[in-house]
Structure formats: C-alpha cells, structure tokens
Amino acid sequence: xxxxxxxxxxxxxxxxxxxxxxxxxxxxxxxxxxxxxxxxxxxxxxxxxxxxxxxxxxxxxxxxxxxxxxxxxxxxxxxxxxxxxxxxxxxxxxxxxxxxxxxxxxxxxxxxxxxxxxxxxxxxxxxxxxxxxxxxxxxxxxxxxxxxxxxxxxxxxxxxxxxxxxxxxxxxxxxxxxxxxxxxxxxxxxxxxxxxxxxxxxxxxxxxxxxxxxxxxxxxxxxxxxxxxxxxxxxxxxxxxxxxxxxxxxxxxxxxxxxxxxxxxxxxxxxxxxxxxxxxxxxxxxxxxxxxxxxxxxxx
Amino acid sequence: xxxxxxxxxxxxxxxxxxxxxxxxxxxxxxxxxxxxxxxxxxxxxxxxxxxxxxxxxxxxxxxxxxxxxxxxxxxxxxxxxxxxxxxxxxxxxxxxxxxxxxxxxxxxxxxxxxxxxxxxxxxxxxxxxxxxxxxxxxxxxxxxxxxxxxxxxxxxxxxxxxxxxxxxxxxxxxxxxxxxxxxxxxxxxxxxxxxxxxxxxxxxxxxxxxxxxxxxxxxxxxxxxxxxxxxxxxxxxxxxxxxxxxxxxxxxxxxxxxxxxxxxxxxxxxxxxxxxxxxxxxxxxxxxxxxxxxxxxxxxxxxxxxxxxxxx
Numbered sequence: 001x002x003x004x005x006x007x008x009x010x011x012x013x014x015x016x017x018x019x020x021x022x023x024x025x026x027x028x029x030x031x032x033x034x035x036x037x038x039x040x041x042x043x044x045x046x047x048x049x050x051x052x053x054x055x056x057x058x059x060x061x062x063x064x065x066x067x068x069x070x071x072x073x074x075x076x077x078x079x080x081x082x083x084x085x086x087x088x089x090x091x092x093x094x095x096x097x098x099x100x101x102x103x104x105x106x107x108x109x110x111x112x113x114x115x116x117x118x119x120x121x122x123x124x125x126x127x128x129x130x131x132x133x134x135x136x137x138x139x140x141x142x143x144x145x146x147x148x149x150x151x152x153x154x155x156x157x158x159x160x161x162x163x164x165x166x167x168x169x170x171x172x173x174x175x176x177x178x179x180x181x182x183x184x185x186x187x188x189x190x191x192x193x194x195x196x197x198x199x200x201x202x203x204x205x206x207x208x209x210x211x212x213x214x215x216x217x218x219x220x221x222x223x224x225x226x227x228x229x230x231x232x233x234x235x236x237x238x239x240x241x242x243x244x245x246x247x248x249x250x251x252x253x254x255x256x257x258x259x260x261x262x263x264x265x266x267x268x269x270x271x272x273x274x275x276x277x278x279x280x281x282x283x284x285x286x287x288x289x290x291x292x293x294x295x296x297x298x299x300x
Numbered sequence: 301x302x303x304x305x306x307x308x309x310x311x312x313x314x315x316x317x318x319x320x321x322x323x324x325x326x327x328x329x330x331x332x333x334x335x336x337x338x339x340x341x342x343x344x345x346x347x348x349x350x351x352x353x354x355x356x357x358x359x360x361x362x363x364x365x366x367x368x369x370x371x372x373x374x375x376x377x378x379x380x381x382x383x384x385x386x387x388x389x390x391x392x393x394x395x396x397x398x399x400x401x402x403x404x405x406x407x408x409x410x411x412x413x414x415x416x417x418x419x420x421x422x423x424x425x426x427x428x429x430x431x432x433x434x435x436x437x438x439x440x441x442x443x444x445x446x447x448x449x450x451x452x453x454x455x456x457x458x459x460x461x462x463x464x465x466x467x468x469x470x471x472x473x474x475x476x477x478x479x480x481x482x483x484x485x486x487x488x489x490x491x492x493x494x495x496x497x498x499x500x501x502x503x504x505x506x507x508x509x510x511x512x513x514x515x516x517x518x519x520x521x522x523x524x525x526x527x528x529x530x531x532x533x534x535x536x537x538x539x540x541x542x543x544x545x546x547x548x549x550x551x552x553x554x555x556x557x558x559x560x561x562x563x564x565x566x567x568x569x570x571x572x573x574x575x576x577x578x579x580x581x582x583x584x585x586x587x588x589x590x591x592x593x594x595x596x597x598x599x600x601x602x603x604x605x606x607x608x609x610x611x612x
Contacts (some may be wrong), residue, residue, distance in 0.1 A: 080563055080564075080567075083550065085550050086550055086553070086554055089550070089551060089554040090554050090557060090558070093554055093555070093557075093558035094557075094558055096558075097558050097559075104561075106561050107558065110557065110558075183563070
C-alpha cells in the first residue's frame with residue numbers, strides 16, 4: 001500500500017470518539033520544563049491540496065505523490081486538511097447553518113475551528129507562559145467518562161468541584177463524551193487547545209452555576225468570549241439571544257451579561273487550571289482563586 | 301513488482317488486467333484480494349465494498365438534499381433526459397440498479413402513466429359510435445391498468461438507501477408497478493432474459509467490478525433489451541474542466557460537512573468521479589460485455605454522460 005497510509009474515514013463525523021482516539025503527550029514531556037519542542041505544522045498557504053489534476057492523468061508518480069502528500073498532512077487523528085478557500089466557505093456555511101438550526105452543535109464546533117486562527121495561538125501562548133497551563137500542554141489530559149472516576153467524584157463532599165460537576169452532568173443529562181473532536185485546525189497543538197476548551201466548557205457551567213438551557217448557554221458564551229476571544233464565542237454571544245423571550249432578555253441584559261463580562265475580565269485564563277487535580281477543592285474557593293464573582297441570585 | 305501495486309486503475313477495472321491482478325496479489329502475499337481504489341486511496345476489493353457501503357449508509361437520509369445542493373437541482377434534468385431517451389411504452393419492464401432512493405423509478409412511472417393516458421385517449425377518440433354501456437365498460441377494464449402492465453424493479457445493495465426510497469414512494473404516493481429488491485449489481489438475483497430496459501444512474505461508479513456488472517446487465521436483459529447508464533464522466537474542455545475541478549474539490553466537501561455533517565463521504569464522491577473511466581473507455585467496456593450499437597451522449601460538456609447499448 002502507499003508509504004504514508006491515509007486513515008480510513010470514521011463511520012460518522014458526528015459520532016463521539018471512542019477511547020482509541022488517543023492524544024499523545026508531547027514527546028519528552030515528563031519531568032519538568034524541558035523547553036519548547038517543535039511541533040507539526042502546515043506551511044502557510046497550503047493550497048497545494050487543491051488536487052486539480054487527477055492522479056490517473058499524471059500516471060503512477062502523481063498518484064503516489066498525491067497519497068503521500070495527503071497522508072502526511074494528517075497531523076492528528078480526525079484531521080482533515082483544508083485550503084484557505086475551503087476554510088472560508090466552511091466558516092460562512094457553518095455560521096449560517098448554526099443560526100438556522102441551533103441543534104447543529106457540530107456546526108458551532110466547525111465555526112470555532114475555522115475562525116480561531118488568531119485566538120487559538122493567543123490561548124496557547126497564555127497557557128505556555130503559566131506553569132499550570134504549561135503542564136497541561138505537556139501532559140494533555142482529557143476529560144471523558146473513561147478517564148473520570150464517577151463514583152469517586154460522587155462520593156466527594158457537597159460543594160466540591162467534583163461533586164458539583166457530577167451533579168451538573170446528571171441534572172442536565174449531558175456527558176463529557178459528546179464534544180466533537182477537532183477536524184479543521186491545521187496545527188496539532190492548537191487542535192489540543194481547542195479540544196481542551198470544549199471539554200472545560202462543562203466545568204465553566206459548573207463554576208458559573210449556569211444550566212444548559214438557552215439562557216445559561218448564552219451567559220457562558222459571554223464569559224468565554226471575554227476570556228478566549230474566539231470569534232465563535234463572540235458570535236454565539238451576540239446571536240444566541242435572538243431566540244430568547246423578552247423577559248429572559250431583560251434578565252440577561254441587566255444582570256447576567258454584566259456579571260459575566262466582569263467575571264471574564266477579572267478571571268485569569270480558565271484553560272490554565274488543571275481541573276483534574278482539583279476535584280476536592282470547594283467550588284467557591286476555586287472561583288475566588290480564578291477570579292469569578294459569585295453568580296447573581298436569579299433563576300435561570 | 302512494487303510498480304504492479306500502483307498500476308493505473310483502469311487496467312484493473314477493464315478486466316483485461318485480470319491475470320496481472322492475480323499475479324500482483326499472489327506476489328505481494330495479500331490474502332484479502334486484489335487491489336483497487338477508493339477515491340484516491342489504494343485498498344483491497346473487500347475493503348472498497350465495505351467502505352462504499354458505509355458511505356451510502358451514512359449519506360442515505362440526506363442523499364436527495366445533497367444532490368440538489370451540489371448540482372443546484374440540475375441532476376433532476378439529467379434524470380429526466382435519461383427517461384426521455386428511454387422513451388418507455390406501457391408494458392415495459394424496467395430494472396433500475398443502484399436505484400436507491402427511486403428517482404429513476406418514479407420518473408419512469410410518471411412517463412408511462414402519461415403515455416398510457418394518451419393511449420387511452422386515442423383509443424376513445426377512435427371509438428365514435430359507442431353506446432354509454434360500451435364506453436363505461438371500456439373505462440372499467442382500463443381502470444385497473446393505469447400503468448398498462450409496466451413495472452419497475454429497484455435494486456440496490458444498500459439497505460439504508462432502499463429504506464429511504466420506500467419511504468419516499470409512500471410519501472409521494474407511488475405503489476403500483478414498483479418493487480424493491482436488495483441485490484448486488486455484480487451478482488443480480490434475477491433470471492436470464494427478464495427485463496426490457498436496464499438502467500444504472502450514478503451507481504456504476506461505485507461498483508467494484510464494473511465488468512461483472514456489465515455482464516450481469518447483459519444476462520438479465522431480454523434480447524432486444526436496452527442498457528442505459530447515466531454517470532459522471534470526463535470533461536474535455538480545459539477551462540470548464542478547471543472550473544469543475546475547483547468546484548468539486550473546494551465546494552462539494554464543504555457542502556457535505558455543512559448540510560450532512562459528513563465531509564469524508566463527499567470527498568470520496570468527487571475523487572471517485574476522477575477515478576472513473578472516461579466516455580470512450582466505458583463504451584469499450586460495454587462493448588466487451590456483448591452489447592451492440594453502443595453509443596454515448598454528453599450532457600453539460602461531459603460532466604455527465606449517458607451510455608446506451610442493446611442486447612441483440
């Protein structure tokens with residue numbers, strides 16, 4: 001077969017990744033700060049993936065090159081290399097689709113990936129320059145049902161991060177395994193950053209005390225927009241409210257959004273917290289440490 | 301021998317490379333079978349069948365929506381032209397292979413119905429001096445033959461596609477003269493010399509052994525029967541070809557991701573079109589299977605071509 005074997009297509013891109021979708025830790029990561037390691041990156045403007053000439057015309061060598069190029073550009077499991085034009089079309093299409101059908105979470109995810117080219121490096125740098133964030137980048141922890149010890153977390157005292165997180169998952173009937181893996185980010189480290197952001201989203205709900213209804217999601221999006229600067233969060237925060245009732249909009253505008261913005265500004269980077277090592281910490285203490293103000297006493 | 305594994309797909313498909321293929325397989329020690337292509341990848345035949353099954357299983361529900369978005373509705377015109385070219389008369393028995401969601405079958409039924417109505421109207425016009433009794437009797441006997449004994453059998457290898465087709469038929473009100481069969485184009489579950497017309501629209505590209513499918517088509521057709529194949533083909537005009545490539549590779553997978561949430565299947569689609577033999581080569585393959593008076597008609601400068609042949 002070809003020298004750089006292309007992975008077989010996954011059965012459905014919307015399916016939750018199985019435990020086999022490993023995220024390899026950074027090589028030479030264990031044992032302290034060993035300095036930045038160069039990582040896989042696509043050269044800028046890789047429009048060479050246009051594949052305008054079918055391999056059959058070019059003969060054998062063309063076909064070989066085609067497969068090698070394609071296979072070697074797959075930087076992580078599930079990565080789909082895209083040209084700038086494709087990214088632009090994806091961004092526009094996913095934005096429209098997400099507006100038309102808010103249940104298309106995969107479109108929101110795609111929008112985040114295709115528009116995050118400035119915000120993601122920013123986030124990654126913030127993580128790099130913080131000791132805890134740096135450790136997270138090296139060790140690459142994943143939050144999923146297979147790695148979490150649910151019974152242990154349930155056994156923690158009330159008010160602790162672990163207990164409240166599990167309570168949040170059960171009350172809202174959500175699971176950390178439904179986060180979409182990144183597909184269109186052309187940098188393997190940034191792909192991890194966005195994956196981490198997605199997995200930490202539920203913890204944000206817990207820390208901010210917001211449920212997963214439309215209002216709660218919009219509040220969390222405002223907070224995340226201020227924190228991360230991701231265009232997808234900004235768009236979600238701006239357009240999310242269009243589907244809310246007038247009463248909810250009022251509560252949103254007068255109490256929740258100002259609080260979310262203040263907290264977002266005051267808080268340190270939420271991706272710099274190694275949540276997996278803080279399950280026992282009380283939620284209020286963690287809020288204080290990060291800099292999130294106590295949520296307003298409104299029913300969401 | 302390393303080169304043998306990379307021989308151009310057409311040699312593999314044309315059936316002439318059968319011996320060479322077997323040799324490759326033996327020398328490379330592959331137990332899974334000879335190599336073929338899946339889009340731009342190289343896979344074994346067994347893998348290819350499995351992957352293609354999965355592709356259509358995943359796209360089945362959005363198949364029609366995607367067809368409309370990708371071709372901006374033009375695929376409907378292509379299918380209309382195919383049925384017009386077929387020009388079926390009432391009483392025709394059609395086998396639509398890889399007919400999945402039933403587009404050709406429904407068009408066939410509509411065509412035959414209107415042909416039948418015209419036939420009945422002509423008959424009535426010729427019967428001038430009938431009594432009311434005789435006229436009402438003639439209405440009654442023809443009432444149950446709206447299709448005039450025409451029948452269409454839709455055969456597809458994929459259960460999901462057939463399911464969608466059956467639901468569509470129910471929704472649109474097609475029931476008479478229509479049957480759905482699960483079957484493989486390379487090995488049809490029908491007797492010899494059964495059908496008047498065999499069609500395969502946008503399906504032959506996904507068949508792993510095209511030569512076998514053509515032989516099966518020859519087998520199940522009656523003498524005098526017609527083979528019709530509607531498929532994406534090669535665009536010869538260089539400017540149009542570049543625009544078409546740009547659109548295919550840049551826009552179509554994006555449409556697949558946005559509308560169906562499935563990039564990979566539509567990536568496969570555009571790659572498989574590039575891998576498919578061009579018009580003249582397909583014509584030669586059809587002739588090899590025994591068909592006569594084989595010809596093709598390009599639609600939209602070769603984006604799509606209709607190949608036709610007769611079993612004589």
